[in-house]
Amino acid sequence: MHLACILPEVILTLAGVLIMLVDPLLPRTASRKPTGWFSVLAMVAAFAASAWQLHLAPGTAYYGVVQTDAFSVFFHLLICGTVLVALLAAIDSVRPEAHDMGEFFALILLGTVGMLLMTSAVELLLVFIGLEISSISTYILAGFRRRSGKSIEASIKYFLLGSFATAFFLYGIALTFGATGTTRIAAIAAALPHTTTPILAWTAVGLILIGLGFKVSAAPFHVWTPDVYEGAPSPVVALMSTAPKAAAFAVLLRIFYGAYPSIQQHWWSLFWVLAAVSMTLGNLAALRQQSVKRMLAYSSIAHAGYLLVAFTSFSLQGIAAASFYALCYVAMNVGIFAVISHVGGYDDHLWSITDYRGLAYRSPVLCGAMAFFLLSLIGIPFTGGFFAKFYVFSAALQQGMFGLAIIGLINSGIAAFYYLRLLTALYSKPAQGSPVLAVPRMSITLGLAILLSASATLLLGVVPRSSLDLAQRGAGTLFQTGHPAQAAVQVVNDAPSQ
Amino acid sequence: MHLWPLAVYLVIVVMLVVAMLGLSFVLGQRHHNRATGTPYESGILSQGSARVRLSAKFYLVAMFFVIFDLEAVFIFAWAIAVRETGWTGYAEAMGFIAVLLATLVYLWRVGALDWRQGSRRVVA
Amino acid sequence: MVVPIAYYLVLSAILFSIGVAAFLIKRNIITVFMSIELMLNAVNLTFVAFAHQWHQVSGQIFVFFVMVVAAAEAAVGLAIIIAIFRARNTLNVDQVNLMKL
Numbered sequence: 001m002h003l004a005c006i007l008p009e010v011i012l013t014l015a016g017v018l019i020m021l022v023d024p025l026l027p028r029t030a031s032r033k034p035t036g037w038f039s040v041l042a043m044v045a046a047f048a049a050s051a052w053q054l055h056l057a058p059g060t061a062y063y064g065v066v067q068t069d070a071f072s073v074f075f076h077l078l079i080c081g082t083v084l085v086a087l088l089a090a091i092d093s094v095r096p097e098a099h100d101m102g103e104f105f106a107l108i109l110l111g112t113v114g115m116l117l118m119t120s121a122v123e124l125l126l127v128f129i130g131l132e133i134s135s136i137s138t139y140i141l142a143g144f145r146r147r148s149g150k151s152i153e154a155s156i157k158y159f160l161l162g163s164f165a166t167a168f169f170l171y172g173i174a175l176t177f178g179a180t181g182t183t184r185i186a187a188i189a190a191a192l193p194h195t196t197t198p199i200l201a202w203t204a205v206g207l208i209l210i211g212l213g214f215k216v217s218a219a220p221f222h223v224w225t226p227d228v229y230e231g232a233p234s235p236v237v238a239l240m241s242t243a244p245k246a247a248a249f250a251v252l253l254r255i256f257y258g259a260y261p262s263i264q265q266h267w268w269s270l271f272w273v274l275a276a277v278s279m280t281l282g283n284l285a286a287l288r289q290q291s292v293k294r295m296l297a298y299s300s301i302a303h304a305g306y307l308l309v310a311f312t313s314f315s316l317q318g319i320a321a322a323s324f325y326a327l328c329y330v331a332m333n334v335g336i337f338a339v340i341s342h343v344g345g346y347d348d349h350l351w352s353i354t355d356y357r358g359l360a361y362r363s364p365v366l367c368g369a370m371a372f373f374l375l376s377l378i379g380i381p382f383t384g385g386f387f388a389k390f391y392v393f394s395a396a397l398q399q400g401m402f403g404l405a406i407i408g409l410i411n412s413g414i415a416a417f418y419y420l421r422l423l424t425a426l427y428s429k430p431a432q433g434s435p436v437l438a439v440p441r442m443s444i445t446l447g448l449a450i451l452l453s454a455s456a457t458l459l460l461g462v463v464p465r466s467s468l469d470l471a472q473r474g475a476g477t478l479f480q481t482g483h484p485a486q487a488a489v490q491v492v493n494d495a496p497s498q
Numbered sequence: 499m500h501l502w503p504l505a506v507y508l509v510i511v512v513m514l515v516v517a518m519l520g521l522s523f524v525l526g527q528r529h530h531n532r533a534t535g536t537p538y539e540s541g542i543l544s545q546g547s548a549r550v551r552l553s554a555k556f557y558l559v560a561m562f563f564v565i566f567d568l569e570a571v572f573i574f575a576w577a578i579a580v581r582e583t584g585w586t587g588y589a590e591a592m593g594f595i596a597v598l599l600a601t602l603v604y605l606w607r608v609g610a611l612d613w614r615q616g617s618r619r620v621v622a
Numbered sequence: 623m624v625v626p627i628a629y630y631l632v633l634s635a636i637l638f639s640i641g642v643a644a645f646l647i648k649r650n651i652i653t654v655f656m657s658i659e660l661m662l663n664a665v666n667l668t669f670v671a672f673a674h675q676w677h678q679v680s681g682q683i684f685v686f687f688v689m690v691v692a693a694a695e696a697a698v699g700l701a702i703i704i705a706i707f708r709a710r711n712t713l714n715v716d717q718v719n720l721m722k723l
Contacts, residue, residue, distance in 0.1 A: 017600050024607030125684055132691045136698050143702055152706050153718050159699055160654055164645055166695075167661035170688060171638060174668040174681075178631075181676040183684065554704055561697040568693045571686055 005061035005068045006120070007053065008046040008076055009113050015042030016109035023102025032101035036091040039105040043084045043112070050076035058477060060122065064184060067122040071474030074323055075119035075250040081456070082243045082330045083112045088449035089338035090235035093346055104144060108239065111137030115247035122258070124173045124183040127251055131169070131215070134247060135162050138240045142232040148347070154231025161214060161224040169211025175204035176259070188259040198263070205260055205267045209274070212255075215248040218308060219278040222301045226289075229297035234341030234348065237293065241300050241337065242330040249307060249326050253319055256311070257478050264314050271311040272404060278305030279411040286418045290352050292340060295418060296333075299377060302415060303329050309408055310392045313399035319475035321391035324468055328376070328384035328460050335453030336373040339366055342446050343439055353422055358430030363439045367426050369450045376457050378419045379412055384460030391468070558610055569598055630671035637664035651703055651713045655696075662692050 003010065019035050026032070050073055058069040087108060114133025121127045139162060143155025177183050179200035180191035192201055213221040229237050256267060282302030289295040307329065310322035343359065343366060344350045360367040376383035389412060396405045460467060537544050576583065576591045583590075605611055641661035648654050666685045673681025707713055 017597060020604045021600055024604060125680075125687060129687060129691065132695070136694060139698055139702065143705065146705060149709050152702065152709050155702050156651065156706050156718065159702055160645075160651070160658070163655075163658045163695055163699070164661075167638075167641070167658055167665065170662065170665045171668065173684075174665050174672065177669065177681055177684070178672040178675070181672075181678055183680060557700060557704065561700065564693050565697055568690045571690065575686070 002061040004053070004056060005059070005066055006117075007049040008080065009116050011046045011049055012042055012109045012113045012116070015039060015045075016106045016113070019102055019106040019109070023106070026102070028099050032099065032105075033091060035102045035105050036087065039109050040084065040087050040091070042109060043080055043087060046112075046116075047077065047080040047084065050080055064186075065123040065126050066117070066120045068120060069474070069477040070470060071250070071254070071323075071477050072120035074470050074474040075246060075326075076116055077470075078246055078327050078330060079112060079115050079119065079243045081452075082246070082334050083108065083115075083239060085334045085338065085449045085453050086235065086239040086243070088445045088452070089238055089334075089341055091445045092443035093235050093341045093446065100144075104141070107137040107141055111141070112243065115243055118247040119250040119254075122185045122254070124176070124185065124255075127255070128166075128170065128173065131248075131251070132166065134244050135166065135215075138236075138244060141236045141240065142228055144236060145233050145347070148231075150231035150348075151233060152231075154228045157224050158228045158232075165211045165214030165221070167211075168207050168214075172204040172207030172209075172211060175200045175207065179204065185254065185258040189261060192260065193262045201260070201263060202266050205256075205263065206270065208255060209267070209270055212248055212252050213274060216245050216252070216304050216307075217301050218274050218304045219281040219301055222278070222282070222304075225301055226285075226294045226297040229300075230291055230293050230351075233346060234293070234337055234344055235346075238334050238337030238341060241297075242334045245300075245304070246326045246330050249322065252311070253322060253478060257319060261314075268312050268314060271308055272401075275305050275308035275312065275404060276407050278302065278308060279408060280305075283411050283414045283418075287414070289418070290354075292344070292351060292353055292356060292422065293348075295353070295422070296336065296340075299415065299418070300333065302411065303333075303377075305411070306389060306392055306408060309396050309401070309404055312401055312404060313395045315395065315399060316472070316475045316479050317391075317395040317398060319478055320468065320472040321388075321395040323471040323474055324464070325388040325392050327467060327471070328388035328457070331384055331453050331456040331460060332373045332376040335450060335457060336370060336377070338446065338449045338453065339370045339373070342366065342442060343370075353425050356422065357425045357428055359439070360427045361430070363442070366439065366442060366450075369454055371423055371426060372454055373457065374419045374423050376461070378416050382458070382461045384457040384464070386461055387464045387468075388460075555613065562605065562610075566598070566602075569594075627671050627675050630667060634664040634667040634671070637661075637667065649715050651706070651715055651718070654715065655699055655703070659692065659696070662688060 015038065019038060023032070023035060053068050053076070054070070054073050056068055058067070060067045087105070090104070090108075111134045114130045114135075114137070117130030118127055118134065121130055139155060139159040142158045143152050145151035173183060176188060179195045179197050180188045182188055182191060195201060210221060214224070217225040229241060232240070260267060279302050282298045282300075282305055286295050286298035286302065289298060303325075307322055307325045310318045310325060312318070313321075343356070343363070350356070359370070372383070376385035379385040379389045389408075393405050393408055396408070533541060572594060573591065576587060580587065638661050641657045641659075641664060644657035644660065645654055648657060666688055669681040669685050669688070673679065673685075703713065706718060710718060712718070
């Protein structure tokens with residue numbers, strides 16, 4: 001049954017369209033909270049549908065355009081769970097009486113459809129459409145605080161650089177099509193070793209990496225990240241710093257391991273450079289930030305760098321480590337932004353690290369959650385962040401990437417400085433004479449959001465086995481399809497000696 | 499080479515243009531009156547600047563046209579393959595059109611299609 | 623006379639590069655946005671040329687989708703541009719700088 005393969009997407013599409021239809025019928029002054037609850041419900045249903053897909057036999061549907069396998073299910077669960085937390089955090093932190101909130105939730109649902117499609121697509125056309133669905137809805141969400149100049153500015157910067165990146169990604173697809181005559185990922189892998197114009201494929205790899213590098217905000221394609229995170233509303237940042245990035249990483253894995261394994265010797269060094277530059281630049285720039293959101297933006301660039309380390313090890317462990325890292329990263333990041341969206345307020349009136357001084361005395365529970373997420377971002381044991389880094393670096397070491405592993409470890413040390421700076425601010429007495437701004441009471445939905453992300457981060461740090469197993473199964477489906485091309489690696493390597 | 503007719507044609511075109519412009523230059527009269535430099539030499543006075551700010555309403559209508567117009571491409575593509583795709587294709591095309599209709603209903607309900615001043619619920 | 627595919631590829635590469643250069647140099651947001659459209663059209667040309675070379679219709683179909691998505695992107699982009707003009711009364715990228723880049 002074809003529909004079973006895209007069931008989560010279908011559920012979310014129907015729910016999103018329904019909200020768009022019902023929302024204008026509600027009276028102008030009516031609360032839009034029910035649409036928020038409805039979207040939470042739809043997201044739970046999509047999560048359940050994804051989990052159910054695990055019991056389906058892996059296979060393709062709709063003429064081989066989408067593929068349901070352990071890899072796609074892993075990222076489906078990851079994305080649905082993250083968006084669920086982001087939705088819960090958004091319901092109360094944005095003004096529920098505002099009449100455009102229906103659109104807000106509908107855009108989140110429809111954007112999630114795009115992200116889900118990205119992870120299950122095995123045809124580059126569908127990857128492109130999924131990428132655009134998710135990007136276009138995030139462009140709008142970034143500018144949702146229309147009255148604020150900063151929000152609109154974030155929106156336009158995100159839009160211009162995002163479309164710029166899309167053009168590069170598309171050009172890469174076009175050149176791949178030129179080299180192989182197809183846009184199916186499996187067919188590309190089969191045709192690539194016999195191509196008469198390998199130069200097209202090499203250029204395509206570079207262009208696709210530039211395009212997706214923008215989407216995952218890897219340095220040197222990161223320039224938009226700090227501004228967009230600072231300007232966009234925090235509940236939206238909780239969403240867009242996590243789920244679309246995870247989807248873009250899934251696409252990177254799917255394309256590079258699924259379609260281009262035979263020219264692996266041409267692209268792994270690109271990933272090496274990208275990973276090293278992202279880690280170093282992200283961490284060094286984060287050291288001198290005053291704004292909490294900007295600091296976390298640079299930290300997310302650094303985390304993209306750690307994740308890219310896993311790409312350089314051309315192995316099953318590497319893919320599994322990358323997927324697992326993505327899972328831990330979204331769990332802690334969505335959590336910390338949920339806290340920030342509450343503490344900072346919808347209009348970001350508390351933004352700098354000094355504003356967060358003494359949060360422990362005003363709101364100990366929120367502060368404890370934030371401290372826990374910060375510890376996980378550092379990579380302290382018993383948090384998801386620890387195992388994530390551990391697996392990534394051990395995958396890199398297994399393949400003999402000593403240089404990169406050392407750069408990564410040094411960077412983890414640097415990163416501890418700025419996380420600890422925020423952490424000590426949280427627990428130090430507020431400065432004398434500075435106005436103490438009250439933090440409003442935490443709502444139940446926000447508490448639930450923080451509880452979900454905190455327990456996910458904790459579980460990943462204590463019993464990572466089951467999620468790691470699923471990540472490994474997913475990696476297996478990806479590497480298995482790469483097997484014919486594995487043989488091709490030998491062919492390409494032998495070619496010059498003939 | 500079979501390009502010589504083209505060359506002859508080009509030469510004739512250039513000659514014709516030169517002749518027309520040259521003859522009117524030689525034979526035509528020249529005058530310089532008060533109204534010669536104005537946009538309408540017939541005497542109508544132009545009002546205001548040409549750089550008028552147009553209402554964003556025009557942008558909305560243009561955008562709706564472009565989007566709905568382009569979506570029609572997929573319906574055309576289905577139309578030429580309607581027999582091959584069968585009932586599955588029919589169902590999917592209907593789903594596609596249903597989503598388009600839902601969009602139209604949404605636009606209508608939020609007042610984006612309303613042309614009167616001040617009656618819209620959303621400001622673009 | 624058949625035009626070799628290399629001509630198409632060179633032309634589209636030139637168009638794409640002009641788009642990239644204009645994106646980086648131009649200061650008006652609308653012009654910057656137009657340069658992105660130029661890049662997308664360069665990609666479309668590449669697709670059509672390769673579709674012709676491979677005798678595959680899938681390249682042409684890709685162009686359809688690129689066009690539709692570009693229209694959706696244009697709608698959203700122009701709406702954001704209108705919003706920024708209302709907030710700031712300028713369309714110069716150098717003056718859209720509340721946050722340092």
